[in-house]
Amino acid sequence: MKPPASPQKGSVLVVEDEPTLRVLLEHSLRQRGYQVSTVMDGEQALAFLETERPDVALLDWMMPGLSGLELCRIIRQKPGLKDLPVLFLTARTDEQDVIAGLDNGADDYLTKPCSTDRLDARLRALLRRTRPVQDIVTFGPLTLEPENHQVKRAGRPIALGPTEYRLLELFIHHPRKVFSRETLLERLWGPNVHVEIRTVDVHIRRLRKALNETGEADLIRTVRAAGYALDDGTISQHGPSSG
Amino acid sequence: MKPPASPQKGSVLVVEDEPTLRVLLEHSLRQRGYQVSTVMDGEQALAFLETERPDVALLDWMMPGLSGLELCRIIRQKPGLKDLPVLFLTARTDEQDVIAGLDNGADDYLTKPCSTDRLDARLRALLRRTRPVQDIVTFGPLTLEPENHQVKRAGRPIALGPTEYRLLELFIHHPRKVFSRETLLERLWGPNVHVEIRTVDVHIRRLRKALNETGEADLIRTVRAAGYALDDGTISQHGPSSG
DNA sequence: ACGGAGATGTCATGAATATTTCATGTTTCC
DNA sequence: GGAAACATGAAATATTCATGACATCTCCGT
Missing domain, CATH: 3.40.50.2300 (Response regulator)
Structure with missing residues (x-):
């Protein structure tokens, strides 16, 4: 493969x-x-x-x-x-x-x-x-228009860098699915590219920053020890287990 | 570790x-x-x-x-x-x-x-x-969605730490099966890891706590001198040896 | 070729959260 | 009652994540 x-x-x-x-x-x-x-x-x-x-x-x-x-x-x-x-x-x-x-x-x-x-x-x-018009994809308040390479949150345009766009594109096509850093690296960067695994964190952070510019709820869920997912907050985080 | x-x-x-x-x-x-x-x-x-x-x-x-x-x-x-x-x-x-x-x-x-x-x-x-798409696994009131890394009890989302999640994941794939602490250590921690055997108890406790947050019936059965199992209470606890 | 803007990857650091161990209390069973 | 097995809370460690800064690179227009 x-x-x-x-x-x-x-x-x-x-x-x-x-x-x-x-x-x-x-x-x-x-x-x-x-x-x-x-x-x-x-x-x-x-x-x-x-x-x-x-x-x-x-x-x-x-x-x-x-x-x-x-x-x-x-x-x-x-x-x-x-x-x-x-x-x-x-x-x-x-x-x-x-x-x-x-x-x-x-x-x-x-x-x-x-x-x-x-x-x-x-x-x-x-x-x-x-090609026939590509469909606009949505998730919660987000819309992604492949046609224009344009992302909006609640109608407000979001400026994303190329990597962040592709990240969101992957996420939004698999709502709520948790992607490991390894998977993200492979699917966004390709298999034979060596990039530090933590670099994913940085791009996640940039995506978050862009999406939440106006202080809205975070749509990216961090799943500790597993990865990240696009999520709308209706699902509780994997919370602390200590106590 | x-x-x-x-x-x-x-x-x-x-x-x-x-x-x-x-x-x-x-x-x-x-x-x-x-x-x-x-x-x-x-x-x-x-x-x-x-x-x-x-x-x-x-x-x-x-x-x-x-x-x-x-x-x-x-x-x-x-x-x-x-x-x-x-x-x-x-x-x-x-x-x-x-x-x-x-x-x-x-x-x-x-x-x-x-x-x-x-x-x-x-x-x-x-x-x-x-590997084909992972299926949602259920047991009694519990559902585990590997895709989303999400666990629910009677529809209510459950917050689990990484280890507790993996613990439940193992349990739910083998309903009612009793796992010894040794087995659990081996399958969750790996073969060459030295961890106190009693540490398993602690994680079992956290899993229980998370699952029973709202005071529902305990789904984890302790089998004295043998280990733990995921169980829904329809099976009687290990009976007295007199019979 | 040169310089600037944007994009990218890496690192150091502090914060958040998990894990492990231990001490102690409780239950079970003979 | 007493020993063994288990439950529980809390402290000490350890891991993982978020964040800002920065060096590099690429692309573009001059």
Whole structure:
């Protein structure tokens, strides 16, 4: 089993002939929470798309056999695939051609090499554009709008850093569930990242501070020796046992 | 004392050819509460897996004979072993190969040398992932929600300290069973911890106090000279020896 | 390249809470 | 009654958590 990392972002079909890059893409995207399928060329891609319908396709521009552009054109003609978002990976030298190619209705392109961050951002943008509106999640007085990356408490907007946002996102999708620090590290930071376990405390504190800015009740429950949970105070804390 | 090994975390098969490391792994994992089996190479591993089904396999990447990757592939093809989680131990220099090898996203890896803490954490993550959602457990008026770390009696939330929680957790999974103090020490504190036997009494007392806060019937039965059990009073206390 | 703003990870410290042990009282059983 | 087993309260330790400060890093605009 592999890092399921953050919650499902969406499914990606990677079409890339060079093995090294293909594997690299597959791995890093999976790390980021995408569900990834890979094929080696355009024909395999078409075969794959007969039965599967990924949220987005990531095509290499230069490939043996069908080029990315040709593949894209074919995709556009298939009835069920008209709206499949396509992101091209191109060498910088091809840039002019690509821009020309994008004229007739392709979606976006990215010059390689590029950082995973950049790729991730671009994929998210594409998914955001085409995907049905993501649901607003709520818990008690909290609302989280994935669309805007916006969190509110009782209607009042809350400013959160990236990590705190993802923390709350995880919490709010599992109300009241207690997450150990280890689990939080794994799900927010990824499996192969070494971060002090106590760092979780710090981010919890920042999240708390942001949520309770105006002195309201704390919504994060500390469960001693176990972890943290999003909770609305209707449940008593695990109290002291000494006495 | 620190509550170290929460006993019985799961069973691990260690496949490692180098004797030093194998013994080290075996020892440290056992220390942490895993049930460990070791074999020296891939063939022994396959033989072992014919009859046993560990919760997770820990494979060395580089081994004489079958490599870890080959072994993993074979495992994946066996009908009953498809879902066996596999964790690879790799040298850092192999990292690229490993990433390439973990094609289907079913596995995970760890670069050695690594601390026991790290290994433990990863194994726990792996086990957690494959374990089905934990169910709410009940006994009489009591409910225990492992997910939320929450205990209720007749719907009323009960505040418990960490040790009392684990105590009740053990009890409620074995209703009416009498646990000796020795057993409780072993299962809650771990095998190699020296704690006064009478300390158990104290925690039992705190558990009772918390459960009976509002003056309800005691749910913990003291069995003189034997130990304690979770009981709802429908069974008569140990009768006089005269009958 | 440079500097600032924001974000992140780590640490030291004090506060809060848990754990263990011990002394002593109470119950049980012969 | 008396011994053994158990219950209880409280003190001494030990652990875990919250918090503020700070060094580093990244991202961005100049």
